[in-house]
Amino acid sequence: MKNIIYILIATLVIVSSCKNDDEGTIKTFGNVVLDFKNTINSNGIELTTDSYTNGSNEAYIISELKYIISNVVLIKANGEEFTYPVDRSYFLINEEVLESKKVNLSDISAGQYTKIRFGFGVDQSKYPLNGMANFIPTAEESGMLWSWSAGYKFLKFEGTYTANGAASADFLIHVGSHGTTLDNYKEITLELPSTLTIEESKSPEVAINVDIAKIFDGTNTHSLEVKNSIQVDAEFAPKIAENISTMFTATNVSN
């Protein structure tokens, strides 16, 4: 009779949890918010009003700033990884839209995480990635598809600039992959400043500072005088992509 009770209890647990893994131990899940803070000189960005100066002494005003984040993975101290389901792992960060900068991840396996890895752009080497195409409507509405090509713009960064007191001119920087010849997708791994604890019914946040000035001045220095329009540019787009891979830092974890 005791046996029966045990079986019944076990069954009830399985029935109610519905998230039994292979070993039969019961896993719990939690959420986290990734808070992308686009900054220049540690201050938030004011689109169309504030003027910034890049390393080439060019003053610029930003009118549009959007980029794609994808393939989020949380990593534990022992190297164990939790891969966020790829079909839900595409996010458009749009400076203009507050909610877009807070990326909500749900159903993450509970535990202690010390690192986070994500992609800048869309990893086309994995085409057809399951569910990847479901990001098309979002990308399309935000102008993140090239109009003549079947690919995503990973970064859309536009505005005006002046150099050496000259009249202001437009700048436009669009970075994506160039067919199969050049992949500007970047994988970025960040050390978290303190351990992130994922637990049921908690909502921790990870603040990620995105230093937008690095688009011009990262590993490489880009002067708008040299090139103010970068679209499918085999020379400059990869340099900008390299710069982008240095612009993210995890600055705070609040559990």
Add this chain to the structure above:
Amino acid sequence: MKLLSYIVIILIGTACSSDKDNYVPIENAKLEFTIPSNFPDPTYDIALNPPTEKGFELGKKLFYDGRLASDGVISCGFCHIQDFAFTHHTHIVSHGVGGALGTRNAQPLHNMAFMKEFTWDGAAIHLDLQPIIPITAEVEMNETFNGILKKLEEQPEYVKLFADAFEDQKINSDNMLKAISQFMIMMISANTKYDKIERNEGSVFTAEEAAGFELFKTKCASCHKGTLFTDQSYRNNGLPIDPLYNDIGRKRVTGLTEDIQKFKVPSLRNIELTFPYMHDGRLKTLDDVLNHYSDGMVDSETLDPMLKDQTGALGIPMTAEEKQQIIAFLKTLTDDDFVNDTRFSEF
């Protein structure tokens, strides 16, 4: 005790089911995807999107449905007409919504499962992504994915077809593109006279065709290679730039100067039907094409080295008779079964 175990098993069995499992799945048979024996392996990963009866039916319906365009009229099938191996034959460059003119000649759709990249310049690196271009292009269908999905959701037949065709039963862009691909990968054209000869199925070339085939092998097959009649590379075959379009070709995709004016070597299957020719449809007949190769070529930085000899002479020398023989051979690449195959027909 035994009874209890059964109850337990049943409970566990139903524990993790969600609502959609209550839907009784209809019979959705897998379609046979047969690789012709003289063909290479497909580049499309069939296992990731295996064509099924319902998926194919859905893909075909989408292909012929004007709802994919903003004007409700211009379907994929409007520009890709079966009688002409799915090209837009009466038009030099394609016409889209509101009569808007494109800048390129619609390509034939056949043997898509065997191609690595798509369009004249390789702007789509996967077949599932290709429809993004015509759907969103202002001069083609001028629609948005959200717009289309909304229209489809309002149609009970689509709701049912998506549910029948895909496990998650959802109307979304992933499933829509997969269905269109299922339709297109089934479009295999491999029943030409040439194929029957290559497969030893009893056909024979006429003397003229045989002579043309020999010439073709030495003069054309370096680019129009193998049984697909393309090496799938991008090359400049010496067409003068048309200032009206100033099409930079492959450079638009790669940004590389060395790719300027290069276009994908097209397959020559069904070439008799897919006139006019070249990326902008500038040549009307096969005679024009052969005359281009012998006498019409212009030099440029990116002209393919094969089309220029040591003395700097351009083109492929051919006599009038040789040209006719090559054309006779090219006509053995016409697949009547394919253009008449009702599986692919709108009605």
